[in-house]
Amino acid sequence: MTDSPSRFNQPLGGNEMPRFGGPATMMRLPTQPTAQGLDAAFIGVPLDIGTSNRPGARLGPRQIRDESRMLRPYNMATRAAPFDSIQVADIGDVPINTFNLQKSVDIIEAFYDEVLSHGTRPLTLGGDHTIVLPILRAMKRKYGKVGLIHVDAHADINEHMFGEAIAHGTPFRRAVEEGLLDGERVAQIGLRGTGYAADDFDWSREQGFRVVTAEECWHKSLTPLMEEVRAKIGDGPVYISFDIDGLDPAYAPGTGTAEIAGLTVPQGLEIIRGAWGLDIVGGDLVEVAPPYDTSGNTALVGANLLYEMLCILPGVQRRS
Ligand SMILES: NC(=[NH2+])NCCC[C@H](N)C(=O)O
Ligand SMILES: [Mn+2]
Ligand SMILES: [Mn+2]
Numbered sequence: 001m002t003d004s005p006s007r008f009n010q011p012l013g014g015n016e017m018p019r020f021g022g023p024a025t026m027m028r029l030p031t032q033p034t035a036q037g038l039d040a041a042f043i044g045v046p047l048d049i050g051t052s053n054r055p056g057a058r059l060g061p062r063q064i065r066d067e068s069r070m071l072r073p074y075n076m077a078t079r080a081a082p083f084d085s086i087q088v089a090d091i092g093d094v095p096i097n098t099f100n101l102q103k104s105v106d107i108i109e110a111f112y113d114e115v116l117s118h119g120t121r122p123l124t125l126g127g128d129h130t131i132v133l134p135i136l137r138a139m140k141r142k143y144g145k146v147g148l149i150h151v152d153a154h155a156d157i158n159e160h161m162f163g164e165a166i167a168h169g170t171p172f173r174r175a176v177e178e179g180l181l182d183g184e185r186v187a188q189i190g191l192r193g194t195g196y197a198a199d200d201f202d203w204s205r206e207q208g209f210r211v212v213t214a215e216e217c218w219h220k221s222l223t224p225l226m227e228e229v230r231a232k233i234g235d236g237p238v239y240i241s242f243d244i245d246g247l248d249p250a251y252a253p254g255t256g257t258a259e260i261a262g263l264t265v266p267q268g269l270e271i272i273r274g275a276w277g278l279d280i281v282g283g284d285l286v287e288v289a290p291p292y293d294t295s296g297n298t299a300l301v302g303a304n305l306l307y308e309m310l311c312i313l314p315g316v317q318r319r320s
Contacts, residue, residue, distance in 0.1 A: 050128045
C-alpha cells in the first residue's frame with residue numbers, strides 16, 4: 001500500500017538510509033533556520049557552564065541527535081502518529097556564548113521569544129538545567145504563568161551556588177521569584193539524595209508544589225500519580241522539564257550530578273505519557289553528559305523521552 005505523500009515533514013526512514021548515515025538532525029528530520037510554520041521544533045542548547053560537578057552537557061544536543069537515529073515515526077505503545085499530525089523540524093542550536101553564562105541566558109531568552117512568536121512548541125535538547133530559566137522567561141511572555149512537570153533528582157531551588165544567582169541548581173527558585181510559574185500547578189518528581197539542610201525540599205512545598213520524592217516512587221507504577229498530577233495541573237499551559245538525572249544512574253549514567261536510587265525508564269515513560277491531554281507548551285531534556293555516557297545509552301534514553309514529549313503535544317493524533 002503506497003501512502004499519499006504527507007504534507008508534514010518526515011524523519012528519514014531506516015530503510016531509506018542506513019541509521020548510521022544521513023543528516024545528523026533529531027530523528028534525521030529536515031532542518032530549517034527558524035520555527036516559522038512549525039507546530040513543534042527540536043532545538044539544541046549546548047551549554048554546560050552552569051554545572052557544579054561533572055561537565056560535558058554541552059555535548060548533549062549532538063549526542064542525543066546521534067542516538068535519535070534509532071527512533072521510528074509511530075509510537076507503538078500509545079499509537080501516537082506525530083508526523084501524520086503536525087509539522088516538526090530540527091532548527092539547530094542556540095548560539096550561546098560559552099565564555100559568559102549571563103550573556104548565554106540572554107541569548108537563549110531572545111531565541112525562544114522568536115520561536116514562540118510562531119506559535120511553535122519547543123522541545124529542547126540540553127545542555128545543563130540552567131537553560132530552563134530563560135526558556136520559562138520566554139514562556140511567561142507568551143502564555144503568562146505556566147504549570148510545570150519537573151522530573152529530577154534535585155529540586156533546583158538553591159538560593160545561589162558560590163554566591164551566583166544563575167546556575168543549574170537555581171532555576172526554579174528564580175522562576176518563582178520572577179513570577180514565571182503557577183506554584184499550585186507544579187509537580188517535582190524524583191527528588192532524592194543528600195541535602196544542605198533537612199528542610200531543603202520544603203521551600204518547594206511552601207510554593208504549593210507537589211513534591212514527589214524518589215522514595216514515594218519506588219517499586220510502583222507512576223500511572224496513578226499522573227492522575228493526581230493531571231488534576232493538579234488542570235487546563236492551563238504547562239511545561240515539562242526532564243533532568244535525565246531523575247532516572248537512576250544505572251539507566252542514565254552519563255550525567256553530571258548523579259544520585260543513587262532514582263526512577264526507572266518505564267517510570268519516566270509513565271510520567272510523560274501520563275501528561276497526555278494537558279496543554280503542553282514545550283519541554284526539555286537536560287543534563288545528558290556524553291563524556292560519562294560511554295555506551296551512548298543515556299543519550300538514547302534522552303532521545304526517546306523527547307520523542308515521547310512530541311507524542312503528547314496538542315494536535316498529535318493517535319491511530320485507532
Ligand atoms: N540540574 C541539576 N543537575 N542540578 C544539580 C544541582 C545540585 C544540587 N542542587 C547542589 O547544589 O549540589
Ligand atoms: Mn538534577
Ligand atoms: Mn536539574
